Amino acid sequence: MDDFKSGSNLEKVLKAGHFALTGECGPPRGANVAHLKEKFGHLKGMVDAVNLTDNQTAVVRLSSWAASAIMVQEGLEPNFQMVCRDRNRLAMQSDILGVYSLGVRNMLCLSGDHQKFGNHPQAKNVYDIDSMQLISLVRKMRDEGQFFNGEPIDESPKLFIGAAANPFAEPFDFRVYRLAKKIAAGADFIQTQCIYNMDRFRKFMSQAVDMGLTEKCFILAGVTPMKTVGMANYMAKSVPGMDVPESLIKRLKGAEKGKVAEEGIRFCLEQIEEFKTMKGVAGVHLMAIEWEHRVPEIAERAGLLPRPVMAAGLEVNK
Amino acid sequence: MSEVYEPTLIAFCCKYCAYAAADLAGSMRLSYPSNVKITQVPCTGRVDIIHLLKAIENSADGVYVAGCMEGDCHFVSGNLKARKRVEYVKKTLTELGIEPERVEMFNLSSAMGPRFAEIAIDMTDRIKKLGPSPVKRGDT
Amino acid sequence: MIVADRKPLNEILDMVKRCNRILVVGCKGCVTVCNVGGLKEVQILATSLKIARKIGGFPLVVDEMVLERQCDTEYIAIIKETVTDYDAVVSMACGVGPQFLSEAYPEQKFYPAVNTTFFGGAVSHGIWEERCAGCGTCVIHYFDGLCPVARCSKSLLNGPCGGSDHGKCEISREVDCIWDKIVRKKVEQGRLDDLLDVVPAKNWQSARDGGPRRSRREELIQNG
Numbered sequence: 001m002d003d004f005k006s007g008s009n010l011e012k013v014l015k016a017g018h019f020a021l022t023g024e025c026g027p028p029r030g031a032n033v034a035h036l037k038e039k040f041g042h043l044k045g046m047v048d049a050v051n052l053t054d055n056q057t058a059v060v061r062l063s064s065w066a067a068s069a070i071m072v073q074e075g076l077e078p079n080f081q082m083v084c085r086d087r088n089r090l091a092m093q094s095d096i097l098g099v100y101s102l103g104v105r106n107m108l109c110l111s112g113d114h115q116k117f118g119n120h121p122q123a124k125n126v127y128d129i130d131s132m133q134l135i136s137l138v139r140k141m142r143d144e145g146q147f148f149n150g151e152p153i154d155e156s157p158k159l160f161i162g163a164a165a166n167p168f169a170e171p172f173d174f175r176v177y178r179l180a181k182k183i184a185a186g187a188d189f190i191q192t193q194c195i196y197n198m199d200r201f202r203k204f205m206s207q208a209v210d211m212g213l214t215e216k217c218f219i220l221a222g223v224t225p226m227k228t229v230g231m232a233n234y235m236a237k238s239v240p241g242m243d244v245p246e247s248l249i250k251r252l253k254g255a256e257k258g259k260v261a262e263e264g265i266r267f268c269l270e271q272i273e274e275f276k277t278m279k280g281v282a283g284v285h286l287m288a289i290e291w292e293h294r295v296p297e298i299a300e301r302a303g304l305l306p307r308p309v310m311a312a313g314l315e316v317n318k
Numbered sequence: 319m320s321e322v323y324e325p326t327l328i329a330f331c332c333k334y335c336a337y338a339a340a341d342l343a344g345s346m347r348l349s350y351p352s353n354v355k356i357t358q359v360p361c362t363g364r365v366d367i368i369h370l371l372k373a374i375e376n377s378a379d380g381v382y383v384a385g386c387m388e389g390d391c392h393f394v395s396g397n398l399k400a401r402k403r404v405e406y407v408k409k410t411l412t413e414l415g416i417e418p419e420r421v422e423m424f425n426l427s428s429a430m431g432p433r434f435a436e437i438a439i440d441m442t443d444r445i446k447k448l449g450p451s452p453v454k455r456g457d458t
Numbered sequence: 459m460i461v462a463d464r465k466p467l468n469e470i471l472d473m474v475k476r477c478n479r480i481l482v483v484g485c486k487g488c489v490t491v492c493n494v495g496g497l498k499e500v501q502i503l504a505t506s507l508k509i510a511r512k513i514g515g516f517p518l519v520v521d522e523m524v525l526e527r528q529c530d531t532e533y534i535a536i537i538k539e540t541v542t543d544y545d546a547v548v549s550m551a552c553g554v555g556p557q558f559l560s561e562a563y564p565e566q567k568f569y570p571a572v573n574t575t576f577f578g579g580a581v582s583h584g585i586w587e588e589r590c591a592g593c594g595t596c597v598i599h600y601f602d603g604l605c606p607v608a609r610c611s612k613s614l615l616n617g618p619c620g621g622s623d624h625g626k627c628e629i630s631r632e633v634d635c636i637w638d639k640i641v642r643k644k645v646e647q648g649r650l651d652d653l654l655d656v657v658p659a660k661n662w663q664s665a666r667d668g669g670p671r672r673s674r675r676e677e678l679i680q681n682g
Contacts (some may be wrong), residue, residue: 111619113621114628116611117628125612127613129659131619132615132616133657133658133659169618169623170622170635174641174653177650180654181655181656184655184656185656240626240628241622367498367502368498368505374509375505410467410502410506414509414513416509453509
């Protein structure tokens, strides 16, 4: 991991050995750019890069590439998300070239939630390629300077390639192998699903360390502070692949009236504290859903501020 | 057309239970409406969807299937199959704009002569309240 | 087999609303096996249509017939003499049937009475499940006889995704996660290594994406 693959701020932070912090932002369900910029404002200087979700939960939103481009203009670093649900390999490659030309340097490759969950369940899905193949596609474009079909690209997109991992979904024993596959396919960094079950995560990480995966890839531990008991119950019962232990729900229930959110943040801070010293964990991915304005406070209390300023900053393509 | 409306009902009766119960009702001198035309079947499992629909098509005002008590079918599950077919026909009738109550499934044993008479009376009453089948009305 | 479901009666009634005389024609192939378009179902549909039209005061004459197969010109020829005796013909075969009939008898109108759903089989009496997507390049030998193209909601070749939940798919608790089954089977058989390499992207040209397909078997083609 000597030369920079993309020169993104996130890549530089991670390679310099800093404990990284990434945020997340959902583009609006409309063209309200002013509101989007307001959300960016909360995150500026607080995180190393910000994920921009791609029609998350299969609900139509302002496109992740456009939101990423706006973010570049606003002086923050986007982590452009792309799902396999909505695009075939032609659209994927042209959008990859497109975002790169607009200054995007990080990209997260995902399968995407099935459209059944979203607001257009009547839609035809694509799934031409899967997230694993998408990772190898981006790597091929970057490292081999070739399109997926092997034809040369005149100027290839240099992107820092991310992927997701869910240590909690079944079958549990296979999850670390799937992580290994993503790394073999070309993932430079991993952002995990929201972690609540620390025991399971510790086990997952020790497996990943034993397999040497953390030498090849940066793993950012995913956290989402619980705002309410209702949110915890919902995540425990209704979100597939989410593991919320009963002990956490009890703890939130035990909080004083009006202090549940504070208890949720405290749990999150304890997690971050443990991640800082957990072997193989290179940073935290903070998904504060519709809570962007609390990110500065959480980052501050977690002792993650100020964020490192890397030399040369963001290299925007001419 | 001023005469009193007398509906026609078709009852598919299993020979092991309902048909025997009809016999018993007869020997007990229990009266039940003559509107009910009884068809003996070896098991209600023999009654198919098409038999019930044909009865409706041919202007029966009501149709019912009377089989053994659940768990007592001589052919293990004929009466359970019959019940599902009755349910299917109810759904079809609903789709066609006919009251699904015109078709019904009953379970009884051969010893239940009075119950047989009661079912015949109740079904005849029910159909009288519903009036002539819309199929019949379309005929005129 | 090809699995289908009967269309709602109102939809079929609407198709034939101007007809006085129709033929309902079933098929002894797949739709007989999946209890949707065989002799029994032809009778039920014909009778149901007649009942509806009697109620409407516009009776419909319905003849019934079941062909050996509707996807075979040889068997379709059987109705040659009578096909024009009707205002329309309602086919209870899969989507292939009414099309073969339309092509053979361009002067007649053919309506579908069923919605063709998938290639599958009966997992128990009255329940059918999809097994094949007809993608044109079978890969199930890589996955111990289980097809992720047809049976994973996202057709992932490198699953399972994060939505796999206790053996069920994220889209519904009624749907098995096929990747959960594939992984478990490989683990049981001690062949998990098979799943460690990244499966390359699929070539969809052999699937419907490559355009309508045609199969040609030279040894069977008769000259002339």
